[in-house]
Amino acid sequence: xxxxxxxxxxxxxxxxxxxxxxxxxxxxGLSRIxxxxxxxxxxxxxxxxxxxxxxxxxxxxxxxxxxxxxxxDREAIRTLSAQIRRTIEGIAIPGDLAAAITRALxxxxxxxxxxxxSSATAEDLPTASFAGQQDTYLNIVGPTAILxxxxxxWASLFTERAVTYRxxxxxxxxxxxxxxxxxxxxxxxAAGILFTADPVTGNRKVATVDASFGLGEALVSGLVNxxxxxxxxxxxxxxxxxxxxxxxxxxPAGGTQEVVxxxxxxxxxxxxxxxxxxxxxxxxxxxxxxxxxxDIEWCLVxxxxxxxxxxxxxxLFPIPETGxxxxxxxVSVGHGQMMTDPMKPLGLSVWHLTAxxxxxxxxxxxxxxVTRRLASPASRASLLDVxxxxxxxxxxxxxxxxxxxxxxxxxxxxxxxxxxxxGAPAPIETDPAIVTELIERSxxxxxxxxxxxxxxxxxxxxxxxxxxxxxxxxxxxxxLSLQAIMAGMEATWWLNxxxxxxxxxxxxxxxxxxxxPDNVTSEMGLALLDVADVIRPQPEVVAFLQGVEDEGFLDxxxxxxxxxxxxxxxxxxxxxYGMRCVGEIDxxxxxWRERPTTLVPAILDNVRNFEPGAAERRFEQGRQKAQQxxxxxxxxxxxxxxGDQKADEAKRMIDRVRTFIGYREYPKYGIISRYFVYKQAxxxxxxxxxxxxxxxxxxxxxxxxxxxxxxVVRSNQVDGQLIQxxxxxxxxxxxxxxxxxxxxxxxxxxxxxxxxxxxxGALIGLPVSxxxxxxxxxxxxxxxxxxxxxGDILVTTFTDPSWSPLFVGIAGLVTExxxxxxxxxxxxxxxxxxxxxxVEQATRLIRDGQRIRVHxxxxxxxxxx
Numbered sequence: 001x002x003x004x005x006x007x008x009x010x011x012x013x014x015x016x017x018x019x020x021x022x023x024x025x026x027x028x029g030l031s032r033i034x035x036x037x038x039x040x041x042x043x044x045x046x047x048x049x050x051x052x053x054x055x056x057x058x059x060x061x062x063x064x065x066x067x068x069x070x071x072x073d074r075e076a077i078r079t080l081s082a083q084i085r086r087t088i089e090g091i092a093i094p095g096d097l098a099a100a101i102t103r104a105l106x107x108x109x110x111x112x113x114x115x116x117x118s119s120a121t122a123e124d125l126p127t128a129s130f131a132g133q134q135d136t137y138l139n140i141v142g143p144t145a146i147l148x149x150x151x152x153x154w155a156s157l158f159t160e161r162a163v164t165y166r167x168x169x170x171x172x173x174x175x176x177x178x179x180x181x182x183x184x185x186x187x188x189x190a191a192g193i194l195f196t197a198d199p200v201t202g203n204r205k206v207a208t209v210d211a212s213f214g215l216g217e218a219l220v221s222g223l224v225n226x227x228x229x230x231x232x233x234x235x236x237x238x239x240x241x242x243x244x245x246x247x248x249x250x251x252p253a254g255g256t257q258e259v260v261x262x263x264x265x266x267x268x269x270x271x272x273x274x275x276x277x278x279x280x281x282x283x284x285x286x287x288x289x290x291x292x293x294x295d296i297e298w299c300l301v302x303x304x305x306x307x308x309x310x311x312x313x314x315x316l317f318p319i320p321e322t323g324x325x326x327x328x329x330x331v332s333v334g335h336g337q338m339m340t341d342p343m344k345p346l347g348l349s350v351w352h353l354t355a356x357x358x359x360x361x362x363x364x365x366x367x368x369x370v371t372r373r374l375a376s377p378a379s380r381a382s383l384l385d386v387x388x389x390x391x392x393x394x395x396x397x398x399x400x401x402x403x404x405x406x407x408x409x410x411x412x413x414x415x416x417x418x419x420x421x422x423g424a425p426a427p428i429e430t431d432p433a434i435v436t437e438l439i440e441r442s443x444x445x446x447x448x449x450x451x452x453x454x455x456x457x458x459x460x461x462x463x464x465x466x467x468x469x470x471x472x473x474x475x476x477x478x479x480l481s482l483q484a485i486m487a488g489m490e491a492t493w494w495l496n497x498x499x500x501x502x503x504x505x506x507x508x509x510x511x512x513x514x515x516x517p518d519n520v521t522s523e524m525g526l527a528l529l530d531v532a533d534v535i536r537p538q539p540e541v542v543a544f545l546q547g548v549e550d551e552g553f554l555d556x557x558x559x560x561x562x563x564x565x566x567x568x569x570x571x572x573x574x575x576x577y578g579m580r581c582v583g584e585i586d587x588x589x590x591x592w593r594e595r596p597t598t599l600v601p602a603i604l605d606n607v608r609n610f611e612p613g614a615a616e617r618r619f620e621q622g623r624q625k626a627q628q629x630x631x632x633x634x635x636x637x638x639x640x641x642x643g644d645q646k647a648d649e650a651k652r653m654i655d656r657v658r659t660f661i662g663y664r665e666y667p668k669y670g671i672i673s674r675y676f677v678y679k680q681a682x683x684x685x686x687x688x689x690x691x692x693x694x695x696x697x698x699x700x701x702x703x704x705x706x707x708x709x710x711x712v713v714r715s716n717q718v719d720g721q722l723i724q725x726x727x728x729x730x731x732x733x734x735x736x737x738x739x740x741x742x743x744x745x746x747x748x749x750x751x752x753x754x755x756x757x758x759x760x761g762a763l764i765g766l767p768v769s770x771x772x773x774x775x776x777x778x779x780x781x782x783x784x785x786x787x788x789x790x791g792d793i794l795v796t797t798f799t800d801p802s803w804s805p806l807f808v809g810i811a812g813l814v815t816e817x818x819x820x821x822x823x824x825x826x827x828x829x830x831x832x833x834x835x836x837x838x839v840e841q842a843t844r845l846i847r848d849g850q851r852i853r854v855h856x857x858x859x860x861x862x863x864x865x
Contacts, residue, residue: 136153154178435660462709521827776792783806792811
């Protein structure tokens, strides 16, 4: 029917994205909000677009070709998308469709000026704005010109940038349709953009207004710098008035033109403070209607504001839900666990159920609420001390929040909080038998778990797992285990503090911890060198591994000369370490046992870069270096006043470090060992659900929480729509950068190092492993794509224990995330690698292949010419 091709803006609302696209739906929603003025207009619906597409069957073939292209093949995308656009623009608009559009125009005024605006169904969505991907045409006059520009808008669904954006976001071109908004032009005195949340900090209570003279096109196209106002609670907090030399004005006959602003007017504000406050009030009304922060395009006409667009701000990091109106301060769990990627719902819920502290989730990440600990002076000092030793950026961010005296309430001390700042050693003996006993306890608990879970299925499995999670927490909270961890860390801190005070030497403990015993993570890296020793003498095996892509390659190995020994060596390695993987705190991530190809590049690097027996030699060299360092330190201390006493104290602490620091890595190994047992049992349940046609594929269970999965297994019913929504949300979370510290206002507080002792241009970080090294930077974001030569410096986002097999072959380490006692730092010290962690945006600022110098003692990285 003709009526389906055109709908007045007043007839649509935000629920009708499929009919009028994102922009049209939002404009329809805006026009229904009391007190919000929207220029009149109508939408040419997606039915009209489908009718046009049906007129050119050749487009189907081209869409097939387009979907097969790599998003990086820009030349092919450019050529094919241009062909599709030309075809669409060449299609004559059928008479009944043209008549429907011209009839709608006649009602508004045929010879009036209009904006003709693309409105795609995948546009202005909560998870993807598609801003600027399709075209808008301003000041179009007359039915013929408007019909022509409607065709251009349809064609703009296939601009090169729109096609590439969809391919990168995994959106099928056929599922996106184009509506067109035809809207009366307004000729504003000023125009611009209002963000109802600060787009830089994320603070939901601070609105930002960008304003310039004339049409907003001058601002959007970058022709002028706008005036910028920040508003909070009805007051202008700050304003920066720009020199606005140019503006874009509409021409009477149609089209637009750049004009020069009169020199006396250039530095006048485009809006008064009162107008800015009024505009923000309108913005808050719009935000309340749509239920989330908005990016709003506005025009000022005769001292009244008209709204010409509103879309969700998709770049803001979400805020954990609390259900109260109190202020909260959250610290990222991922930055401490070396896993800042988003986690799937099953991963989040299992971590929740097995963690020692209550956690909140947002954007697929976990956060701990530290508001109460910050509010009490005693626990605040302890928290800041521990955070500062681990990650100075988190400490600085927390102090930044505390400096705003009105944000965190001050509570009386509830009692002594945490570790005293003096770092007194934990009250246990320096006895290696303690570590042996703890490891045996952990192994016995895991063996019991494996035995007891074996025969359980269905709801009985979930009941058992809830009990297993309690045992998991009991093992984690074993007082002796916590004392052993703290004993190693506190002795390290004591040595670094005292040896700097007494001998003027920074990070002396780094050398003293080389090749410490019982470190399961560093042993894992060395054990892969032993695997390489088995493979190196077998040229057929080496050649085969270089072409491996299929996960079943271990079965193929046995057919080659020397292949059985190679397979047995890899299998033995996987038996001990196969539960590990990158991002291992998320139970849903594929483990090495499930995806052994991940290890192949590291094995081949070891074959190429090392001689036989390297593992034993490396460990022994580290042990000897530590021993020599100990003798040197003690002899220098004895030469000081009260030297014997200082040397005796230092000796006690060195023994303590070497006894306990290796155990620091073991609890995580135990957690991940247990996780793999849980996962295998849950995947067997998933296979039953697939066989019963409850879920399409077993990985679908990863998008359910543990509790939801329990219910699905009980009822044999699942909400497929929920799984799809979770998949879409998870994909969108990858585009978000989780903050170290987040407030309930939505402000992402980054923190700063505030150091003056680094050369200009150097990248500042946290020194975690002493020494200076120069070499080629290898920027590696996926361990499975590592290709390292001896002497390379690994630059990556974060490293968890799964990266340690790469550590044996590198000369230094730089990461964006990390702290003094996180796994990468511990293993870097263990292997004697100069390392700097917590270097903001290191993987963007350092290019792969550049030469860099890592100052692991002083905590900075120089990019060399």
